[in-house]
Amino acid sequence: MTSISPPVAASPAGSVRSAGRLRVDRRGWLFVAPFLVVFALVFLAPIAYAIWLSMFREQVFFGGTQFVGLANYAAVLGDSKFWESFLRVLLFLVVQVPVMLGLALVAALAIDSARLHAASFFRIVVFLPYAVPGVVAALMWGFIYGDNFGLAADLNEWLGRKAVVPLSGDWILASIGNIVTWEFVGYNMLILYSALKVVPHDLYEAAAIDGAGALRTVVSVKLPAIRGALVIATIFSIIGSFQLFNEPNILRSLAPNAISTFYTPNMYAYTLSFGGQRYDYSATVAIVMGVITAVIAYVVQLRGTRKGS
Amino acid sequence: MTTTNSVLRPRRSPLLTGVMVLYLLYTLVPLAWLLISATKTQPDLLSTSGLEFGSTFALFDNIGGTFTHDHGIFLRWLGNTLLYVVVGAGGATVLATAAGYGLAKYRFRGRRAVFAVLLGAIAIPGTALAVPTFLMFSNLGLTNTPWAIIIPSLVSPFGLYLVWTYATEAVPDELLEAARIDGAGEIRIFLTVTLRLLLPGVVTVALFAVVSTWNNYFLPLIMLSEPDWYPLTVGLNQWSAQATGAGAQPIYHLVITGSVITIIPLVIAFLLLQRFWQSGLTAGSVKQ
Numbered sequence: 001m002t003s004i005s006p007p008v009a010a011s012p013a014g015s016v017r018s019a020g021r022l023r024v025d026r027r028g029w030l031f032v033a034p035f036l037v038v039f040a041l042v043f044l045a046p047i048a049y050a051i052w053l054s055m056f057r058e059q060v061f062f063g064g065t066q067f068v069g070l071a072n073y074a075a076v077l078g079d080s081k082f083w084e085s086f087l088r089v090l091l092f093l094v095v096q097v098p099v100m101l102g103l104a105l106v107a108a109l110a111i112d113s114a115r116l117h118a119a120s121f122f123r124i125v126v127f128l129p130y131a132v133p134g135v136v137a138a139l140m141w142g143f144i145y146g147d148n149f150g151l152a153a154d155l156n157e158w159l160g161r162k163a164v165v166p167l168s169g170d171w172i173l174a175s176i177g178n179i180v181t182w183e184f185v186g187y188n189m190l191i192l193y194s195a196l197k198v199v200p201h202d203l204y205e206a207a208a209i210d211g212a213g214a215l216r217t218v219v220s221v222k223l224p225a226i227r228g229a230l231v232i233a234t235i236f237s238i239i240g241s242f243q244l245f246n247e248p249n250i251l252r253s254l255a256p257n258a259i260s261t262f263y264t265p266n267m268y269a270y271t272l273s274f275g276g277q278r279y280d281y282s283a284t285v286a287i288v289m290g291v292i293t294a295v296i297a298y299v300v301q302l303r304g305t306r307k308g309s
Numbered sequence: 310m311t312t313t314n315s316v317l318r319p320r321r322s323p324l325l326t327g328v329m330v331l332y333l334l335y336t337l338v339p340l341a342w343l344l345i346s347a348t349k350t351q352p353d354l355l356s357t358s359g360l361e362f363g364s365t366f367a368l369f370d371n372i373g374g375t376f377t378h379d380h381g382i383f384l385r386w387l388g389n390t391l392l393y394v395v396v397g398a399g400g401a402t403v404l405a406t407a408a409g410y411g412l413a414k415y416r417f418r419g420r421r422a423v424f425a426v427l428l429g430a431i432a433i434p435g436t437a438l439a440v441p442t443f444l445m446f447s448n449l450g451l452t453n454t455p456w457a458i459i460i461p462s463l464v465s466p467f468g469l470y471l472v473w474t475y476a477t478e479a480v481p482d483e484l485l486e487a488a489r490i491d492g493a494g495e496i497r498i499f500l501t502v503t504l505r506l507l508l509p510g511v512v513t514v515a516l517f518a519v520v521s522t523w524n525n526y527f528l529p530l531i532m533l534s535e536p537d538w539y540p541l542t543v544g545l546n547q548w549s550a551q552a553t554g555a556g557a558q559p560i561y562h563l564v565i566t567g568s569v570i571t572i573i574p575l576v577i578a579f580l581l582l583q584r585f586w587q588s589g590l591t592a593g594s595v596k597q
Contacts, residue, residue, distance in 0.1 A: 027495050028415025032423060035408035035469065042442065042461045043430050050441035103332070110329055115322040122329050124583065125336055131575040132340075133524035135542040136568040139549055140343050143565070144359070151342060151359045182339065246526050253550045273440050274531065282440050294429070 054284040058277075065280075072284040081262045082285060086292075088173065089264050093241035096177040101233060103181070104188035109218060111189070112196040123193070127186035134183060138250040141179045142167075146254060167255040176247045184240070188233045195229035196222060231304035235297045242293045245270065265289045347371055347566045351559050371566040378548075378563055385537060386544040387570075390523060392455060393540055397462030398518035405465050405518075406511050409472025410503055414480060430466045443531050457532035458540070462522050468514040475510030476503070512585035516578065523575055541571045 054072050056065040076082050107126050111119050129137065144150045145166035152164045166175040199222060207217045223230075245266040252259040261275065262268035265285060272282035342359050350370070353363025375383050412420060442461060443452065451457045480503055488498045504511070526542045533539060536547065549564045551557065579586070 025415040026417050028411045028417040028420070030495065031407040031411025031415070031499070035404040035464070036423070038404060038460070038463045039430070039466075042464050043438065044426075046438040046441035046445060049445055050438070053441065053444070107329070107332060110325050113325070115320065115325050116329060117321050117323075117326045122333065124580070125333055127579070128340075128576065129336060131520065131579050132572050133526070133542050133575075135524070135526045135546055136571050139545065139564060139568055140339055142549075143346075143561070144339060144342055149346070149354045149359065149561070151338075154358045154360075157358075182335070186336075250546055250549070253546075253553050269440060270531070273443070279440065279444060286438075286440055 050283040050287055053280050054287055056280050058280060072281055073288065075281065076284050076288050081268060082265065082288075085262050085265045085268050086289075089241055089244055092173060092177060092244065093238060096180060097234070097237045097241060099177070100181045100185055101188055101230070101237060103185045104233070105192055105230075107185065107189045108192035108196060109222065112193055112222075113214070115214075123189075126189050129183050129185075130187045130190075132183065134246045135250060137183050138179055138247045141175070141182070142251050142254045145175055145251075167251070167258060169258040172251070172255060172258040176244070176251065179247050180240070180244075184237070188237070191229050191233050192226055195226040199225040227304065231301055234304065235300055238296055238300065239293055242289060242296075343565060343569060343572075347562075347569045349562065351562045354562055354565075367562070368566075371562050372570070375563050375566045375570065378560065382536065383541075383544065383567060383570075386539050386541045389455070389538055390540040390542075393458045393462065393525070394519055394522045396455075397459045398515065398522040400459070400463045401465040401468060401518040401522075402511060402515040404463060405468035405514055406472050406504075406507065407499070409469045410476045410480070410499065410507065412469075413473050413476035414482070414485065414503075427466050427469065439527055439531055442528075446532065452532050453535050453538065455538060458525065458529050458538075461528060462518075462525065465514065465518050465521075468518055471514050472507065472510050475513075476507060479506045479510065509585050512582055516582055516586050519578065520575060541567070545571065 055067060055069060057068045057072065058065050107122075110116050111123050111126075116122060132140075145152050147153050147167075152166055155164050156162050165171055166178075203221050203225065204217060207221050212220065243266055244264045248259050248263045249267060249270070252263075261271040266289070269282045269285045269289075272278040272285065338360075345360060345362060346354060348366050348368040348371070349357065349363035350365055350367045353365065353367070357363050412423065446452050446457050446460075451460070484502060484506075485498060488502050493501070523540075524542065525540065526546075529538075529540050529543045533543065536544065539547070545564060545567050548560055548567065552560050552564060
């Protein structure tokens with residue numbers, strides 16, 4: 001539990017034994033209660049409601065609903081559309097997340113290294129795409145990918161043949177990966193860079209006295225020191241990949257043949273709810289994805305924190 | 310000695326700078342394309358290549374067109390977005406700040422349980438909650454109202470986590486004790502002593518809450534069927550669909566100009582508040 005452990009336990013302030021801290025102090029609820037009330041309304045209640053929904057099935061012909069126990073779960077686990085969409089985001093995750101985090105790490109190390117000209121300028125520009133709404137990023141790249149007035153069209157004209165077709169079925173997953181990478185390298189860079197900034201400087205001095213070069217310092221001092229931040233960035237990226245929705249949903253209007261209505265699990269849940277009124281089945285898909293995501297995030301956290309100890 | 314110098318006071322490296330310049334181009338070229346395209350008329354958009362300017366400089370016409378198209382609905386969307394951001398992200402910042410401080414500085418029964426629940430909440434995909442939240446809100450008669458967007462925006466577990474970490478470091482217990490001895494109440498201490506110390510952390514939380522509310526797409530997409538309540542994101546995508554779908558209207562230039570207008574406020578906010586959010590994130594960053 002080094003990465004997301006309660007900061008109080010990990011920090012020096014936790015060991016300060018002033019009288020005020022040790023007394024059980026119920027007044028803390030005064031500050032926490034408002035958050036928890038809204039939290040219960042928008043987090044806990046929907047989860048409970050989704051679980052409830054997933055155990056019923058709407059009767060199409062007779063009206064009303066019928067309790068079906070775990071039948072919806074069995075149906076989802078045997079649903080080839082669900083597995084197709086799941087395997088697609090899994091492939092996306094395995095390729096895109098390492099590329100994105102690798103770029104973010106290189107950028108963070110470069111900006112932190114003091115070897116870069118105009119480092120603070122680079123920091124703000126690399127971060128810039130994070131301020132661009134996902135919808136605008138998807139629309140912008142979608143137009144750039146397009147045949148009409150995009151850069152892909154310019155490139156093809158220059159090459160004299162249709163060599164670059166980002167909106168075709170073979171390319172589309174990589175094209176989506178490019179959009180997500182463009183959007184989130186800066187955000188991840190900032191998480192890693194913030195962690196690098198608080199690495200104690202005497203660690204570098206010790207490494208230098210031991211005769212470690214720059215690369216050696218990165219591998220033996222910097223990377224272990226920011227392992228917690230790397231684990232957090234990885235978990236956020238995994239959650240993001242499994243939730244993939246905005247980019248494919250928006251590109252669909254430009255590439256309807258390359259992106260199906262069940263392209264990702266989230267799009268499938270959306271289509272089931274708002275295209276087919278299958279709310280119970282849609283809730284089941286959402287819960288199954290939520291459980292898979294939580295399990296994988298938990299495993300990554302356990303592995304990521306165990307390695308160093 | 311030379312090694313010591315090279316690690317602690319490294320020389321600037323042209324090679325590294327060159328590699329980063331390549332990445333910079335990847336970041337900036339699409340945005341440059343967007344900005345240049347926003348200055349073109351619809352015919353120029355189709356006839357000129359992406360990174361050159363058109364025959365007429367139509368940026369101001371396009372901005373005018375964006376705000377007047379379809380009886381000025383874009384202005385309405387901009388107003389909606391501002392409403393969701395001010396109330397939603399503002400409320401999220403207040404709730405996360407108070408709760409983060411409460412968890413960091415008071416010991417009460419159930420504190421560990423609160424932490425465990427929050428940790429679980431961060432791991433749950435937000436969109437997994439979207440469909441049940443929609444159905445719940447629909448039963449409560451809240452869909453198609455601003456509340457459907459604002460209420461879910463009020464909770465930011467990550468913001469709470471950030472304030473919690475930040476408050477642990479930035480607010481000394483001794484100071485709180487001294488204020489108590491002086492007879493100040495807990496709320497007054499929070500408002501007069503704590504808030505000032507928490508400021509960089511709070512600005513960081515506010516900024517990230519603003520971004521996530523401003524960029525919110527999935528939630529308004531499912532909650533709202535009435536274009537009058539759309540935020541910019543959903544509205545822009547609707548225009549884009551109109552430009553490509555059946556019976557297409559040639560309004561690509563408006564979609565592109567509207568996109569530029571949507572980006573600018575956030576970019577300005579990040580640039581102006583740089584000093585705050587960068588120190589806020591550093592102090593709140595994950596410690597070993």
